[in-house]
Amino acid sequence: MPRSALRVDAVLVQAVIAGALSFAHLHDLAAAAGQDGWKAWAYPVSVDLLLVAAWRRLRSDGPSRLAWCWFLIALVASLGANVATAGFLDLDHPPALLRLGVAGWPALAFLGGTLLAHSPAHSSPAPPAPATPDPVPEVEPEPAADESAAVSGPDPETEPVAVPAPEETPALPTAEPSPVVPVPAALVDHARKVADDHHARTGSRIDTDTLRARLGVPPHLADAIAAQLT
Structure with missing residues (x-):
């Protein structure tokens, strides 16, 4: 058998001895006050349980006035x-006050045990949850004052306006004339407003590069439109 199983806890032995002596003293006091038989043995059990x-x-629940009050009452009864x-x-001749205290102890112990068992424990209130900030409304950007409307595609029913080809340069007799770029009339009107x-x-x-950026058209079409505006 291992040695650890044979080791005796001195604190536990001391607690058993002290409990037995206190139990016997409470029994003797109850018996001297006129409680005989099993009633004399019930008094020490009642005091120790309280x-x-x-x-x-x-x-378990932390310090409270109720628990400290009944703890001191039971401790004073035991001591x-x-x-x-x-x-x-x-x-052999106990005083009347002792008989009164022993006779009234069962009701007092019952009241204390009931309050300890059924009184709600004091709990600190939970901290309030942090308030959720209101979402910041998104502000839509205002359209620019000079932003033009989207340009629709060429109208198939609109006849293209022929752009006159530039005159041939005498120094380059072999150069071919620039092709005629069809420009819708609606696009020309919009370009004129711009x-x-x-x-x-x-x-x-307005220069050609700015006109092309404002209209969003290719360079050759911007040149043709600029020629119509002159």
């Missing part, structure tokens, strides 16, 4: 029995 219940409430049986009282708006804001005529 003491344990109050201590358990203190350990009082130990002191009374040490010769300070004549147990050019007028540019002239009103800047005081200068």
